[in-house]
Amino acid sequence: MMNKRNFMLGTAGAVAALPALSIPPASATSPGLRALLGLPAIAVNAGAHDWAAYLQQTFELQGEQGRQVVRLNSVARVRVDQVVQPLEQFVLGFVSADGAPLAAGLHTLRHANGQGATLHLSASGSSAQTALRAEFSLLRSA
Secondary structure, X not given: OOOHHHHHHHXXXXXXXXXXXXXXXXXXXXXXXXXHHOOOOOOOOOOHHHHHOOOOOEEEEEEOOEEEEEEEEEEEEEOXXXXXXXXXXXXXXXXXXXXXXXXXXXXXXXXXXXXXXXXEEEEOOXXXXXXXXXXXXXXXXX
């Protein structure tokens, strides 16, 4: 038989343990967890090398059509002349993971490890219904 004192002690212990048991989404992007998973940050100023670590990985795509799943299937570097400042140009290719049609526009990508980015994706090639691309042109310090 449980008395009031035991009930209160048990409830207080459970409530005190809740923060330790629940991991907020922001913690998924902590440097320690990223290092553990071996995947670099992609939210800000990620270069082709960073994105290449995610090749063949799936992302949840949030856009005008709701939630869909896409796979990063290519990271193509674009050769440029380094006239004034170092410039890194590359193109990311995404395909629908389930063959569903994709719409061009502004999308938020989220990886299972919590990493994400908001990108403008445009139709890509002959399979424009199921393939999208993002083009990058990043100035790098010398």
